[in-house]
Amino acid sequence: MAVSVEAGTRVTGRVNVHAADWAAAVRAATQLLVTSGAVSERYADRCVNIVREQGPYIVIAPGIALAHARPEDGAHALGLAAVCLAEPVRFGHQTNDPVDVVFAFSSPEPDAHVGLIASLARALADGLADRFRLAATDEAATLLLQGVINDEQQLR
Amino acid sequence: MSGRKGVDEDLEVLTICGVGMGTSLIMRMTAEEVFKQLGIRAHVQATDVSSARGMHADMLIGQAMHTEEFMGRGPVVITVENFIDKNEMRAKILAGLEALGWQSA
Secondary structure (H helix, E strand, C coil): CCCCCCCCCEEEEEEEECCCCHHHHHHHHHHHHHHCCCECHHHHHHHHHHHHHHCCCCEEECCEEEECCCHHHCECCCEEEEEEEEEEECCCCCCCCCEEEEEEEECCCCCCCHHHHHHHHHHHHCCHHHHHHHCCCHHHHHHHHHHHHHHHHHCC | CCCCECCCECEEEEEEECCCCCHHHHHHHHHHHHHHHHCCCEEEEEEEHHHHHCCCCCEEEECHHHHHHHCCCCCEEEECCCCCCHHHHHHHHHHHHHHCCCCCC
16 A cells, blocks of 8 residues: 555544434544544534435444545545444344444545555454444543554555 | 456456445455455456446446346346455355356366
8 A cells, every 4th residue: 555544543432322313323433533633524414414315325234334425525634433332223224234333434535545444344354343342441442443553554 | 258257357346335435445345355265357446336337347246225226237236235244245246157157166
């Protein structure tokens, strides 16, 4: 990968998050990206609206959703966040509901995030979501996500 | 077919989703792993549904809500709902390859 994930990929994990519905769950995850400065509020809004417009295709596997929008929707930096929900929510997905882990990511330009996504895909196939569900604290959850970033950096 | 797809030349594969840079990329990663395991040459591109309409492909991979419109239009359509499960994807890709006339060794 030619991209350098500078000492900056903003990473935040939260556990035991309460969300009344799928939109609140997506907001909870994207808000972490907003707070860390990785994206604007507009990006966070777009993540929710994309699901309203296109349907729940972001539920990529049973129990797991991956919220994202396009770089031009307001992504300032590479960011990865995730929330583990206290109670699962339904996105209305045909086969993968209910969801209890929502990831959110951002990338400032199209090529920059391929490495991050590759690393995340590998980690997810490797059981990241289950490890995330077992995290007892926000710190432990954040460390798990940091592992995804470190893995990506090592492989370059 | 001059060369054999997947053997002499790349199988052209598109993974599709709504935005074209998140979920379709994850599908692409998983599909590439599967093709590598199967020893099949494939050029896998991740794209969004509207771009896919204008692109040539031998195989399309996506969720039901996105693949429906491509049914019966040429490419073999693979519908998956779990983007990180290599086993599900391998089984479906193999079924799709059979539909393309592929004979497994």
